[in-house]
Amino acid sequence: xxxxxxxxxxxxxxxxxxxxxxxxxxxxxxxxxxxxxxxxxxxxxxxxxxxxxxxxxxxxxxxxxxxxxxxxxxxxxxxxxxxxxxxxxxxxxxxxxxxxxxxxxxxxxxxxxxxxxxxxxxxxxxxxxxxxxxxxxxxxxxxxxxxxxxxxxxxxxxxxxxxxxxxxxxxxxxxxxxxxxxxxxxxxxxxxxxxxxxxxxxxxxxxxxxxxxxxxxxxxxxxxxxxxxxxxxxxxxxxxxxxxxxxxxxxxxxxxxxxxxxxxxxxxxxxxxxxxxxxxxxxxxxxxxxxxxxxxxxxxxxxxxxxxxxxxxxxxxxxxxxxxxxxx
Amino acid sequence: xxxxxxxxxxxxxxxxxxxxxxxxxxxxxxxxxxxxxxxxxxxxxxxxxxxxxxxxxxxxxxxxxxxxxxxxxxxxxxxxxxxxxxxxxxxxxxxxxxxxxxxxxxxxxxxxxxxxxxxxxxxxxxxxxxxxxxxxxxxxxxxxxxxxxxxxxxxxxxxxxxxxxxxxxxxxxxxxxxxxxxxxxxxxxxxxxxxxxxxxxxxxxxxxxxxxxxxxxxxxxxxxxxxxxxxxxxxxxxxxxxxxxxxxxxxxxxxxxxxxxxxxxxxxxxxxxxxxxxxxxxxxxxxxxxxxxxxxxxxxxxxxxxxxxxxxxxxxxxxxxxxxxxxx
Numbered sequence: 111x112x113x114x115x116x117x118x119x120x121x122x123x124x125x126x127x128x129x130x131x132x133x134x135x136x137x138x139x140x141x142x143x144x145x146x147x148x149x150x151x152x153x154x155x156x157x158x159x160x161x162x163x164x165x166x167x168x169x170x171x172x173x174x175x176x177x178x179x180x181x182x183x184x185x186x187x188x189x190x191x192x193x194x195x196x197x198x199x200x201x202x203x204x205x206x207x208x209x210x211x212x213x214x215x216x217x218x219x220x221x222x223x224x225x226x227x228x229x230x231x232x233x234x235x236x237x238x239x240x241x242x243x244x245x246x247x248x249x250x251x252x253x254x255x256x257x258x259x260x261x262x263x264x265x266x267x268x269x270x271x272x273x274x275x276x277x278x279x280x281x282x283x284x285x286x287x288x289x290x291x292x293x294x295x296x297x298x299x300x301x302x303x304x305x306x307x308x309x310x311x312x313x314x315x316x317x318x319x320x321x322x323x324x325x326x327x328x329x330x331x332x333x334x335x336x337x338x339x340x341x342x343x344x345x346x347x348x349x350x351x352x353x354x355x356x357x358x359x360x361x362x363x364x365x366x367x368x369x370x371x372x373x374x375x376x377x378x379x380x381x382x383x384x385x386x387x388x389x390x391x392x393x394x395x396x397x398x399x400x401x402x403x404x405x406x407x408x409x410x411x412x413x414x415x416x417x418x419x420x421x422x423x424x425x426x427x428x429x430x431x432x433x434x435x436x437x438x
Numbered sequence: 439x440x441x442x443x444x445x446x447x448x449x450x451x452x453x454x455x456x457x458x459x460x461x462x463x464x465x466x467x468x469x470x471x472x473x474x475x476x477x478x479x480x481x482x483x484x485x486x487x488x489x490x491x492x493x494x495x496x497x498x499x500x501x502x503x504x505x506x507x508x509x510x511x512x513x514x515x516x517x518x519x520x521x522x523x524x525x526x527x528x529x530x531x532x533x534x535x536x537x538x539x540x541x542x543x544x545x546x547x548x549x550x551x552x553x554x555x556x557x558x559x560x561x562x563x564x565x566x567x568x569x570x571x572x573x574x575x576x577x578x579x580x581x582x583x584x585x586x587x588x589x590x591x592x593x594x595x596x597x598x599x600x601x602x603x604x605x606x607x608x609x610x611x612x613x614x615x616x617x618x619x620x621x622x623x624x625x626x627x628x629x630x631x632x633x634x635x636x637x638x639x640x641x642x643x644x645x646x647x648x649x650x651x652x653x654x655x656x657x658x659x660x661x662x663x664x665x666x667x668x669x670x671x672x673x674x675x676x677x678x679x680x681x682x683x684x685x686x687x688x689x690x691x692x693x694x695x696x697x698x699x700x701x702x703x704x705x706x707x708x709x710x711x712x713x714x715x716x717x718x719x720x721x722x723x724x725x726x727x728x729x730x731x732x733x734x735x736x737x738x739x740x741x742x743x744x745x746x747x748x749x750x751x752x753x754x755x756x757x758x759x760x761x762x763x764x765x766x
Contacts, residue, residue: 151540212479
């Protein structure tokens with residue numbers, strides 16, 4: 111059993127590769143829910159949906175989010191009614207939010223309803239929200255505090271990021287499902303998601319970090335930053351705004367308590383030494399996922415690293431690195 | 439100010455004709471809500487929606503219900519999730535239900551949210567639910583009790599109707615908006631809707647019948663039955679199942695306490711005497727509405743009858759009839 115921690119599009123891609131490479135029912139994806147929000151009275155879980163649609167094979171291949179070949183008639187009607195229409199809700203996507211919202215109102219936990227939706231779409235992996243409590247990412251900007259989707263989608267990341275915090279995170283608790291998955295897994299993969307607003311809240315759920323350290327399993331992170339730039343989304347601007355290093359070294363610094371193996375791109379090979387100094391074990395590999403085969407290829411590489419680390423526990427950083435590279 | 443009482447498609451057509459013929463903001467449509475129901479956690483008001491879409495000019499001209507050129511992607515997704523998909527919810531239509539449901543949960547009354555939705559669609563007439571309380575039409579059949587949409591849409595009216603009752607109707611109350619509209623109007627038009635399950639519940643709201651009789655205004659009903667057949671829907675089968683006469687005479691009997699003028703089709707001319715004997719004043723006119731011009735034409739005729747009745751208060755049935763016919 112492998113546990114992956116994921117945010118949205120980038121995380122979903124590696125989770126998809128792992129799902130394709132692993133036997134059925136041997137992957138658990140723990141997904142960020144700090145950017146969940148309520149719109150038109152509907153509970154929207156953007157990252158859970160992205161991972162779910164991706165693993166179900168129904169994600170829009172152009173955007174990475176939303177449902178493939180979706181229509182936008184409902185969005186048009188929202189506009190007619192004068193309701194906010196800046197969040198591009200597709201008609202198929204809307205149904206996910208309706209069913210989730212109704213189930214939550216009727217007393218299901220987010221963990222339960224996520225499992226039901228994923229199963230209905232035929233996914234043979236466990237999708238778990240990071241917690242069942244409501245957590246809200248708040249981005250501090252010169253214009254004041256913004257909810258994450260307001261910052262990310264409505265204002266398209268144009269605000270300078272002065273700070274980020276997660277309302278409700280300290281009151282959240284590790285769900286039995288997440289605790290059990292991490293306790294029983296062979297390895298934890300930190301997918302190439304935003305370390306601040308995607309992986310950050312997951313690792314911030316009280317008890318999760320301890321659970322992960324206690325599990326004493328390999329932790330393999332894949333950098334979302336290549337050559338000083340985010341593959342997608344505001345990770346680079348956020349790291350910069352928060353005074354952090356916009357590079358794989360900055361990513362390593364974010365994960366240093368977990369001391370993971372950090373898979374970095376070939377373009378960042380010359381930063382391997384700094385990554386090691388920042389507390390992670392660097393492994394160099396091609397990590398940009400443009401095609402479905404790229405996802406599988408990176409997943410195979412990551413799973414090879416898991417085996418290497420498990421077999422060669424105690425080996426030096428350099429040995430692990432070169433051993434992993436031999437498998438490429 | 440004219441008040442129209444309406445159910446779904448047939449009622450909406452005459453309401454639309456009246457809306458076109460009357461000056462802006464001089465029509466109030468009081469709409470049946472006894473066939474409202476909850477599906478996927480959404481509050482659906484089929485008759486209110488049909489009247490609203492029709493007056494807003496966005497109704498599907500083929501079916502009479504739903505939104506023109508709507509898509510059904512959400513319905514497809516509901517099927518994928520294994521959710522019931524027998525009620526053909528279009529994607530644009532779905533948004534109406536989402537906004538209504540959310541507003542109701544947030545504390546708005548159905549009267550308030552209906553006004554907001556209608557205004558947003560630019561309707562310059564008042565749309566009023568018959569009451570704000572939940573009322574539920576139950577159809578008794580040999581297979582047991584069925585909710586109205588279950589009987590009407592899911593089972594397509596194939597069950598024998600042994601009885602009909604309206605759960606919650608006795609506990610409902612006349613809203614201030616309906617009371618005020620009826621008290622201040624010049625005439626009440628009973629649209630060609632099902633007298634049992636559309637107009638019946640409206641007239642059954644405690645206090646409405648008295649309010650209507652106290653207003654001492656002309657009441658003009660248009661028959662939904664032509665030549666012993668319902669123009670649309672299960673009215674004929676229902677009248678038959680309940681042991682009532684399936685004809686304009688049966689319709690007159692349903693409305694006899696209100697003693698309205700009953701506009702019947704030319705095909706039913708030979709039943710005029712029986713209609714009079716059943717308690718209504720018959721007026722013969724072409725009442726089948728196939729085109730938008732038919733709606734306006736019937737509306738003009740009905741408004742002429744209103745004027746005739748008001749001017750010639752006290753005239754005999756025959757005189758009113760021939761006077762009205764002269765205007766045709």
